[in-house]
Amino acid sequence: MSAVAAPAPARAAAGKPLPPVSYKAPIAYGAVAAVALLLFGILPASGRETAFTMFAPGENIQFSVPSKLTAIVLCLIALGLAAWSFQAARTRRKVGVWLPAVYAVVLVFALLTWAVAGKAQPLPLTSLLQGSLFLAVPLVFGALAGLVSERSGIINIAIEGQLLAGAFLAAVVATITSSAYVGLIAAPIAGALVSALLVVFAIKYVVDQIIVGVVLNVLVVGITSYLFSTVLRENSATLNAPERLPTLPIPLLSDIPVIGPVLFRQTILVYLMYVVVIVLQVLVFKSRWGLRMRAVGEHPKAADTVGIKVNRTRVWNTLLGGAIAGLGGAFFTVANGLAFGKEMTGGKGFIALAAMILGRWSPKGALAAALLFGFADNLQVVLGIIGTPIPSQIMLMTPYIVTIFAVAGLVGRVRAPAAEGVAYVK
Amino acid sequence: GSAPEESDDTAGGGEAGSDFKACMVSDSGGFEDKSFNQSGAEGLDRAAEELGIEEVKVESTAETDFTPNIDSLVQQDCNLIIGVGFLLEDPIQAAAEANPDVEFALIDSAFTDENFEPVTLDNAKPLLFNTQEAAYLAGYVAAGTSTTGTVATFGGIQLPSVSIFMDGFVDGVAKYNEDNGADVQVLGWDKEAQTGSFTGDFENQTNGQNLATGFIDQGADVIMPVAGPVGLGAAAAAQEAGDVSIVGVDADWFETSPDYSSIILTSVMKEIGQAVYDTVKEASAGSFSSEPYVGTLENEGIGIAPFHDFDSVVTDEVKTAVEDLKAQIVSGDLVVESISQN
Amino acid sequence: MSQATPAPEQPPAGSTAPARRDDGLESRAQGALREMLTSSWLVTVAALVLALVISGVLIAAADSAVQDAAGYFFARPADFFSAAWNAVWGAYVALFQGAVFDPGAATFARAIRPLTETMTWSVPLILAGLGLGIGFRAGMFNIGAQGQIILGAIFAGYIGFAWDLPPVLHLLLAVIGGVIGGGLWAGIAGYLKARTGANEVIVTIMLNNIAIYLVGYLLTTSAFKRGDSNNPVSPPVAGNALYPQLLGSQFRLHLGFVVAILAAVFVWWLMNRSTLGFAFRAVGSNPNAARTAGINVNRMYLLVMLVAGGLAGMAGTAQVLGTEKVLTAGIAASFGFDAITVALLGRSKPLGTFFAGLLFGALRAGGFAMQSRTGTPIDIVLVVQSLVVLFIAAPPLVRAVFRLPSPRGPGAQPAELAAPVVKEAAA
C-alpha cells in the first residue's frame, strides 16, 4: 500500500529468491552497541544511581536504578539484538522495523542512564516525551503539507513561508477578534495564500517549482517582517497580543500514566494534528482522492488519459498543503499564546521538509521523522537542564546530527513521486 | 475622517528645537528584541521627544550590516552615533577613528587596542553595565521566594552579555543558601564550567516555552530567561503552569509585557535607555565626554524592578536582605564578579 | 535566456535559408523594435519595475503620512496620492543613491562609494552563487552554501589571525584554507549522497544549522578568542592575510571582487571547456546516460560538492579576509540563502550569476541608505528581491502586464516559459 512496499511476489516467485547476504547492518549494530557498552557501562565508575521520574495522575513516580549495571544490561540487550540481526542476515530472513526501533530505544536509555548517573535531578521521562511532541508539532504539519503537494507533483519548498504566514495571520486575527479559535481558522488561509502564489507561478507560468518555493520563503519573511516593523510595532496591543488556545484534557485518556498527559492534555491544535495524520494516512493510500493525487504525482499523463484533471488536482492539493502548513504556523502564536515575532519559525519549515523526505512521503513516516527530530532536540534540552559538561552549542547540534545519521544510515535512497517538480504541459 | 487644514501640512513634523542629530544602530536582534536594542531605542526616542533633537535609527540584520549602517549614518551627518551591543565594538571604533568630528557611543563594550588592552578614544564613549550586580539581587530574591527550592535561568545564545545575567543570578542564589542554610538549586547555568541551557536563537519563542516547561517539570518555580523575545515563551509557559514566576531582564517586564504582569516577580533592569538619554543630552548640550559610563547599583544604571504583584509574596526578610546586599555592593564591601563583565 | 528552446523555424540541414520577405526599411525598423521589445533584458527591466511598483504599495501602506491621508481620502484624494508618491519615491531614490551614485555627497569619492559598496556586497553572493549554480547544473540541490561559507570563513579566518606568514603567501594560504573548509563541509553531503544515497537537501540543511553552532562554539574557545575577552569575536586578521583594497582605504572594495570575476571565468571554463565540467553537466542532465557512458556518477556527486563548497568557502574568505576582517558568528549573514536565489536568477550560468549577484548586492547596499534616510525598514529589500526573481522567471506575466509583444508572435508555445534550472530536487 505504501509507495515503498516490498516488491510484489509475482517475480520473486518466478526467479529463485536468494537475497545477497549483507552483514552491513548487523555489523553496524554490533559496533555501536559495543562502543556504547564500553562508554556507558564498563568505563564509568560504579556505585552511582540514576533517577527517573514520571507523572501519573496526582503524583510523581520516582525510581532509581544502579547506573553501571543498568547501562551494561541495556547495552548487552542491544548486542543481543545485533546478534539477532546477524543471524537473520545469515539465514536471509527479513527483520521487521521493530528491531531497529527497539535497538534505538535501548541504546537511548543506556545513554540516559549514563548521562544522568549521580545527578541530583532525576530524569523526567514524561517531560522528555511531552517536549518531544511539542517540538514536533510544527514539523508534523509542515511535513504533511509538503507531502500533500508533492504527492500530487508540486514540490513545496515554501513550507517555511507557509508556517510563518500562518503564524502571522493567526496572531493578528486572534488579537483583532479576541479569539484564539478565530485565529486558528485564519492560519490555514494564510498558508493557502502562499500556496496560491506557488501554483500561479508553477502551474500557470510554468516557472521552476523550486525557484518559486525558495523565493516565496524570502517573500513571506520580507512581508511579515516589514509589517511587523511597521504596523505591528506601533499597535502591538491591538494587533499582536493573541489569546492562547486552551488546553483541553480528554477525560479518562489524559489520566493514563506517563503517556496520558503527554498525548491527551493538549490544545485543539495537537488533537487536530492527530486527526490530520490519521486521516491523511488513510486517505492518501485508500481513498479516491488519494489515489488520484498519487496518480497525478507519479504519472500525470496516465491520470489525464483516464479523465483526471491533472493541473486542477495539483492546484487543490497544493492549496490544501498550504492550508495544513498554515495551520501548523498557528502553533508558533495562538496555540501557545505568543505574539508574532520576526522570523519566529526559525527554519522549522526546512526541518519539516527534511522530515517529509525522511518519512518517505508518507504521513506516518512524516510523523515518525518529526518525532525523531523532536525527541533528539528535547533530549538535548532535558540533558541541558539536568546539567551537562558539554557546551551548549554542541548540545544544540544534536538533532541535526541525529537527522544526518538517520538519513544516511537508516533511510538511504528514497524515491520521490516520479513526476514531482515537472510541470504538466500537454 | 476629515481633512486637516491645508496650512497644517507644511508646519507638521520637525519641531524647530535643535538641529542636533542623534543616531543609533541596532545589533542583529533589531529594535523589537524586548532586550537591549529596544531599551536603547526607547532612550533615544525619549531624548528626541524631550530634547527636541532629531533621531535616526537603523536596524542591522547581521554583523555584516554594522559598518554600512554606521557609514550611512555618518553620511546623514549624525552628530552622535550609538551602537547597541558589544559586537559593534570594532565597527564603532573604526568609524570613530575615521570621523573625529562625529561623536560615538557604544553599549556593552569598551574599546581595546590591537593587543586587546583597553584604550580611550576622544570621541567614543563606552556605556557599560555591571549587570551581574543586579542579577545577583534578583537571584537572591528568586531563591528567597521559591517554594520548591529550585529556580532556573537560561539564555538565547551563549554570549557574554547574556551569561553575565546568569552568573549574577547563580551567585545571588548561592548567597541566599549561604545566609539561610538553604539548598536552593539553580538549573540551567553552571557558573564554574560556564555551561548551561540555551535555546539557540533569539527568535523561536516556542523553544523558550519548551525549555521553561522542562525547568518547571524539574520543579523550578522561578525562571529568569535571558533570551530577548524567546523569554516571552518562558513567560507563557510559566503562566500556563500556574504558580511559577518570571524574572524579567533589561526592562521592567511588569510594564513592558502587560500580558504577563501577574507572574513577574521582579526584573533585572539595565537602564540602557537612561544611559542613552543622558549621553544624548550631554552631547547635544555640547558636553560630550568619552569617559566610560558604568551603570551600577550605586548610580542606578542597573537595579531590580519593584516586586509589584509579588510585593506581598516576597518576605520582609528577603527585602531587608536585598537592601542590605545592595548597600554592601554599593559600598564595595561585596564584589559580584562575572568573567563576562567588561 | 531561453536558449533551451529549440528553434522549430530553423531550416533542416543542407537546405539554404528560406528567402525572407523583406518589405523594405520600414519593416526592418519594426523588426528591430520588436527585437528590442521582446528581448530578455527588457523583460528583466520590466520585472524589476513591476517588483518595485508592488513593493511601493507596501511602502506606501506602512507610511504614516499615507495612512493619515487615507483617513480623509474622499475629502482630499490628492493628499493621499502625493503622500504615497513621496513615501515611495523617497525610498527608491534613497535606494538608488545608496546603491549606485549619491549626487548629494560632499566629495566625488563619497558620491561613487555606493557603487563600490554594491560591488563589495556582491562578492560573497557571486562566489557562493557560482558554487550553487554548478551544483544545480550537476543535479545536486545544494542548499548548504550558508554552512559552507561559515566553514570557509572559519578556516580562512583562523589561518589569517593565528598564523604569521609573509605577504602574498599568507593571503594565498588563508584563501586555500577557506576553499578547503567550504569544500570539506559540502563534501560531507556529497560523500553521503554517493555512499548511502542520503538526500543532499536534508544533509545540507542540517549542515547549515550545525555550522552556525560550530562557529558559535569555536568563538568561545581560547584558540579563537581575543585574549581574555569573552566576546565571540576573533582577533583581527593579520594584514598580510587581507585581500588588498582596490581603491584605497576610503572604500571597502577589495581584491575579492577580482577574485569573484576570475571565479566566474573559471566556472565558465570549468563547465563549458573542461572535461570535468562536461561530466558534471552530463550527470546533471541525465545521470543514467552518463553512467552508461562510463562516467562515475557517484564520484561526480562528490566532486561537484567539493567544487561548489570550495566556491562557497571562497565567499567566506571574501567576508573574513576582505570585508569584515574578523571572524564573528554572523560572518555569513544570509549570503548562503540569498545565493540560492542569485544562482537561480542567474540560471546557474556564470555570467547570469555575476549580474544577479550585482543586482542583489545593489539592493543590499541601497537598503542601508533607504533605511537611514527614509526610515523604510530594510525588510522591504527582501520583498523587492523575491518579486524580481518571480517576475523574471515568468516573462509572460510581465509581458501581459506591460502589454509587450511575445517573442514568437501570438500563440507562442509554453515551452518558452519553462526553462527549469533544477530538474530534480529530491530524487
Place this chain on the structure above:
Amino acid sequence: MKLELRGITKRFGALVANDHIDLVVEPGEIHALLGENGAGKSTLMNVLYGFYDPDDGEILVDDRPVEFAGPGDAMAAGIGMVHQHFMLVPVFTVAENVVLGYEPVKGGGLIDLAEARRRVKEISDRFGFDVDPDAMVEDLPVGAQQRVEIIKALSRDARVLILDEPTAVLTPQETDELIAIMRQLKAAGTSIVFITHKLREVRAVADRITVIRRGKVVGSAWPDAAETELASLMVGRSVSLGVDRAPAQAGEVALRVRDLSVLDEAGVRQVDDVSFDVARGEIVAVAGVQGNGQTELTEVILGLQQPVAGSVVLDGTELVGRTVKQVLDAGVGFVPEDRTEDGVVADFSVAENLILDLYDRAPFARGISLDPKRVQENAERRTVEFDVRTPSVDAHAGTLSGGNQQKVVLAREMSRPLRLFIASQPTRGLDVGSIEFVHKRIVQERDSGTPVIIVSTELDEVLALADRIVVMYRGRIVGVVPGGTDRDVLGLMMAGVPQAEAVQQAATHHTVLGEADIEASEEESK
C-alpha cells in the same frame, strides 16, 4: 458503434501532425492504421480520445457529432484506448490502475478495493488473462502490463477500442493471444482501431487498412494487399524489407561468458548461470521477451552491474569487476536499449552527445581541457557519415526524432576501433527506412571482424541479423539456435519451451502470423 472522423487537423506549433484526416470505423470492424514513425497516428487517436483538442474537424459517434473536453468524455462515449506508451502508474497495483478515474467507493471516499479486484477478475476470466489484481504494475512483465491496459479499457465498457502499437512488446504467441482477443471483441460488436508497424499482423487481422503519411491519409487498402505494396505506400518510396548480407565469416572466439549469474536488489536471480561465446565477425542475437534477463546480461558485460558469479572474458581479459569506463576503454561499443534514458543527454548538443564516452581522451580532450574545434569537427563528420538529420550539430539532442537520436548513439559507439559491439533494441520504434540503415551499419561492423551481440525482442530483427540466436527465458538460456530458425519455434522458446519440444509443437500448431509467413512465402515462390 460507428465512428467517424471528418477533416481532423492538429498542429503542434508549426508542425502539422494531422492534416484534414477523414476516417470511418464501422461497427464491429477491425480497422488498421498504418504509417511510419511520426506519421501522426498516435496524434489522431489522441484527438479521437479527447486527449488533444483538434484545431479543425469533427468527430461523429453513430453519426452524431460529439465534443470531447477530455478523455473522460471520450470514455463516457464508449471509446477506450490502449496507449503506445503504457499509461499505467508503476507504483500502483493492477486493480488500482484499472479503476483509476472511475473508482468504486465505499463510504467516506474510500475505494472499494474488493469491487476493483472483482472487475479485474471478471475481465481476466472472460479473456483468459492471468493477471493478479494485487500485483504492483512495475513488477509485471510488459506483456502483462499490456493486458492490464486492455482490462482497463474493457472495464469501462469500451465499444470502440483503440490499440496503439499493442504488439511491439509481445512474443508471437502473446500476439496470437491478442489477435484472438481482438477477434473475440469484434464478434461481440466492439470496433477496433489497430495501429502497428508490422505489416504481417495487419494482414492477419484487419478488415480494412488506412495508411497515413506525414499527417495525411494517403490511401486505404484491404488485408490482402502485398507487404511491399503497403510498405511503399507508408514510406512513399520503395523499400527493401530484408537485409542483404553475406554469410558470417566467423573467426576465433573473442568473448566468452561463463556461468554468469546476476541478482537484482530484491535478491531475485535475473541472470541465471548463463554461458555462451561470440566469435569475431559473427552476430549473436539474444532473443527473448522483455524482462527475461537480457538487460542485466548486457549491463553486466558493460560493468553497470556486478554479477554474483561467473566471468566475462574478452580477448583474454576478464571484464567482471571492472568499471564501465575500463570496459569501454577495452574496446566495447554499447548501444543501450532505452536511448532517451541511457543513450543520449537530451539537453546536450548533438556534438556533445557524440563524445559522451570519449570526452576525456584525445583528440577531444587535451589534459583537462576540451577541444571544442575537434568536437565540432567530429560531429560534422559523424552526422554526415550516419546521416543524422539535424538542423545543426549544436541542436539539442532532445529535439531530434527518435531515429536520429539512435543514429547519434550508433555513430558515437561505432566511431572508435571496437573489439566487441553490443546493441540492445537497436531499431526499437524506428521506421522502415531507418531500420534499413541501422541494420546495414551493424552488418558492416560484423564484416569488419567485430564480434557483435544484438539484444532484441523483435523476432523480425533477430531473424534479419543473427548468425546465431541465444534465446533467454527467466534469466536462463533456453537454447542456442542458428540464424534463420523458424519463427514459431523461436516464439515458443521465448516462452520457455525447450528447443526440441518447441520444434515439435511448432510443426503442429502454427501461429496466425506463422501461417501468414508460410502463405507469404508460398505466394512469393509462386
